[in-house]
Amino acid sequence: MTTGSDYPSPPHFRKPLLDTPFHDRARALSQNDQFVPWSGYTTVDVFTTVEQEYFAIRNAATLYDLTPMVKYRVTGADAERFLNRLVTRDVRKLRVGRVSYVVWCNDDGHIIDDGTIFRFSPEDFRVCTAERQLDWFLDSAIGFDVAIEEITSQVAALSLQGPTSAYVLKRFGLEGVEQLKPFEFREFRSAGRDMMVSRTGFTGDLGYELWMRPEHALGIWDELMAVGRTRGIRAIGSQALNLARIEAGFLMPNVDFVSAEHTIRMHRERTPLELGLGWLVDFDKPHFNGRRALLRQKSAGLKRMLVGIDIDGNKPAHNALLYASPKDEQECGFVTSAMWSPTCKRNIALAILDAPHFDAGRRVHADIYLHRELVWERRMVAATVVERPFFAPDRRRMTPPADR
């Protein structure tokens, strides 16, 4: 077991946030200086307006700087066995050139983080995580012949999402990129630059993620912007992406769940079963972290679950408490993410509901607070438990995608 950190020199304390390799372009395009820290980097929250950026995701093509996403390289004879014991899905089934969305749990079956695993070869993987995981990974590596290295700053990453994204990549010169199926990735070489492209994303739309060397970052950005101009390409920030991911029903760590490593209060941890991620848990594979606890929970039944709800009216139910009946004193759940979905024309939210209220079709009531010109108003609005995702266009899966 070996490890390494990839920071040649740590950030200076006077400038604790690093710039990503795309920072110069982001700085130039930012119209309102809305930057936010993300995993030690300065990143853009909104370039122009959230609405403009959101509609670009659903109607054109968008570039999102993904570099701060934490990345680990996992190699070695036991890499597959190590990852299979770490995450709840069966990594043995992950073929070379494929990506898998995974979660990993502690001994109690509580989620520590979610992420993706890329398989480059039988013994070479990349794990992308929301938060830094070296400590957990290294302790999980005890007894396995595996090397774990953080490569976050060695790989610059861009997310190219939207219905015209395949067209942009083809125009960019990636031959055959339209043949990539969802969750597939391939290495491409274009104008002397190596680039890995995966058909993945956080928008629930047609889209790709591009992984490159930091020194190629600006050149690739400029070319994509140039070839995408006729297809309405624009840079987006985290806020617009967040709207798209709610429509897609994806979970955001520290919004929809808190990592078990960070919770302080009792019962604030979440298991994959409670987050509606039971399909990620494979009890038939060999032992994995949290398996025994999850089996116990499965047989005891769930006390709460994260579901999608469709709320009457058009007022977003941010942070709303949910009640079984409008007259109840005791709530039966709460909203974790909410928005008015312009594409679905529905008032949607992700919510944690206590048993038995989480069954699809159940009616609950959302206690919505509206802040209007310094005055708080309150609405008790009916809502229905519905299936996720809220938005799932066919183009998200279609291979090859429409050429437009």
Place this chain on the structure above:
Amino acid sequence: MSRAWDTIVIGAGHNGLICAQQLANAGHSVLVLEAGATVGGFAANRAFAPGFHAAVGAHLVHQFSDKLSRTLELERHGLRWAARQLATTVISADGQLRIGGGQVDGANAKDVAAWRHLAARLNRFSRFLASINATCPPRLGTASFEDRWSLLKMGLRLRLLGKRDMREFLRVAGMNVYDLATDELADPLLQAALGMDAILGSNFGPRAPGTVLTLLSRRAGESVTRSGYSIPMGGVASLSNALAMAAQAAGVTVRTDAPVAGIVVDNDRVVGVDLIDGERISATRVVSSVDPRQTFLSLLGTQYLDTGFVRRVDHFRQRGITAKMHLALDALPSFNGIQSTQLGDRLLVASSLDHIERAFNASKYGEVSANPVMEITIPSLHDATLAPKGQHVLTAIVNYAAFETRDSLGTARDRLFSNALSALEAVAPGISQRVVAGEMLLPADLERECRITGGHWHHGDLAFDQFMMVRPFPGAAQYDSPIQGLHLCGAGSHPGGGLTGLPGQLAAERIQRSAS
């Protein structure tokens, strides 16, 4: 594939043998697998020079309960005693004193009275601790009636010490032995005697917090026998042999030279073990008397365990800093100011608490003590079979030697041997000329010879965070493990090390309860 056993016990140390015997008595078919050529593990003999035999680890029996001896009918199985009720003589270059039979010779009247007073108090605490050591500790935070009842009884026993004693117990339990000894006693040799009892085999100097706990634990073990410090005929190995005989009489099969390569798991259940030579033996249950680290990380494998649990295994402190020296002497040595009748005593070479603390300092920096402290026996005085006629064996527990030495192992070994001889020479002038052969076993040697990770005398430090219901660590306390059918029964489990047999006995009780 051979026949399927109800239970396989890994390791034929005294705890493994006792656990096997008890389970066989309860009707299990039991197979004991021992990696070495003989049974006994840390309590086996070692012919370190032609004709000279010494106990590889423990060289005195002083915590083996009379009740357990009777239950196991050890005398029927061949156990004879060469010596019982040995007194303790503390020696320094300046003087000596002798403790035994409730008497102290060589200290002034005031100190003797203080000693008696302190000993009486410690004995009451020890009996309380002994009652806890004799039961499977409860799990905390469970809804189980058994756990809650057991915890309640523990609290009740503490309360039954009486208000004054309970308060005093709670005051001293977390203290260090240095403070306790200097508070109560003035004589440096008496202080040193108390200090030695607290640190022998542990990873502490007398100033380390928790050394009153180790002292009380030792005395708790001693409170269950009336025999005091004893040496069996044939050496400590004879106790192990008698235990093996008792186990075999109960129907246990003992196989030596059968090192286990791994524990076999299927669908989260133990199904048997694989031997190094490739043989697979099936069993519904595997009980490991091997230390917890080796059991979980080497024999089982982390792929069957959760990361949080593996973390706890990895953090279990079990690096020994206690060494063992064996000397072959061509004649009986003479010690300064000690009558020849005292030579058969348990001899402590320690002049003061500061002497012990200074000796301890070396171990913190990857070194061996320049002036080590020692517990010495000359067993051949009681049992002539241990050495050629007219010659003698001297065995010494030598404190301290860092587990990871800064110098090479060989250099460190030679240095500690020569330091120990110099320390002996200071109290027994001329002894070096009597030495015809000798060996020093550093913790790393004990790890290799006895297959105990870290070569720790107690399979792991006895400290508050590795004690009772959290020994060795949560998830493996109560002799259980996360894997169904895998249990622990060694010194790594409650109540810990020493030739007590309690972990083995309590594990057997626990296994029977969970099976019924």
